Amino acid sequence: MKAVRFHDYGTPEVLRYEDVDQPVPGAGQVRVRVAATSFNPIDASVRAGNMQGPMPVVLPHTPGRDVAGTVDALGDGVDGLAVGDEVVGFLPMTDDGASAEYILVPAEILTPAPTSVPLSDAAALPLVGLTAWQALFDHGKLAVGQRVLVNGAGGAVGGYAVQLAKWAGAHVVATASPRSAELVKAHGADEVVDHTSADVVGAVSEPVDVVLNLAPVAPEQLAALATVVRPGGVVVNTTVWMPAPDDEERGVRGVNLFVRSDAEQLARLVGLVDGGDLRVEVARRVPLAELPALHTQAAEGALAGKVVVLVSGA
Secondary structure, eight states, X not given: OEEEEESSOSSGGGEEEEEOOOOOOOTTEEEEEEEEEEOOHHHHHHHHTTTTTTSOOOSSBOOOSEEEEEEEEEOTTOOSOOTTOEEEEEOOTTSOXXXXXXXXXXXXXXXXXOSSSOTGGGGGSHHHHHHHHIIXXXXXXXXXXXXXXXXXXXXXXXXXXXXXXXXXXXXXXXXXXXXXXXXXXXXXXXXXXXXXXXXXHHHOOSOEEEEEEOSOOOHHHHHHHGGGEEEEEEEEEOOTXXXXXXXXXXXXXXXXXXXXXXXXXHHHHHHHHHTXXXXXXXXXXXXXXXXXXXXXXXXTTOOOSOEEEEOTTO
């Protein structure tokens, strides 16, 4: 079978499109025939060797945290899944990823794929959808009638965060560039701040209950976001190289988000997709053989929107 792997850390040139042996599932594992995976910035960080401390991987390593595909074989002790089931999942960070025609997956991380979008497009949902869900609800405790600021709403996580916050009955203030402002509005943002021309903190007219920071801002900008949070609120930060700011005097918490795989939460997201409450956005679809070029484009800052990588039969 074909896979994209890297045998050494480095620039995108270390990625190889090559033949590898088809894996055999062990106890508790499922072999999935991959329809698609997607590109996430964390893939580039792991490939470059920047995550060896928190996310050690065994070389050679196959990137791709998202998987959408069809159950192909079951290991011993697997219940609730059958060969032919269409599934999606967010793969464990240190395991081999889904940039391969077949992969082994722990059975408990899989959930039935949405039926309202093509199976390959469903690969655009798991990691970014779970990041938005966990930021807003696990850590932000967002509730009906509250106000949330999504800083960096024009990206893939931001798109889901705006949609989920509106679904939850919140008032959404979102930052976006002019290029993505209309899409952010279409996702349901009540207010859109152009972060390229306005001071975000100064543009927030009323305090918010939750700040979700998705943007690679300077440390002083991140710290300033805590000032727009009302007492008892929270700043949830996904830029893990900077600690989230807090304000003990006002009871403002700072939370650094490390997304985790959660099949039950992913099933809820799938339900929202099939119910018409959550849109899966795909900017581009590229074949697996072009994944090295995709990493190069990302390194050059030439990627916009969510890119799905088509693998088997897609």
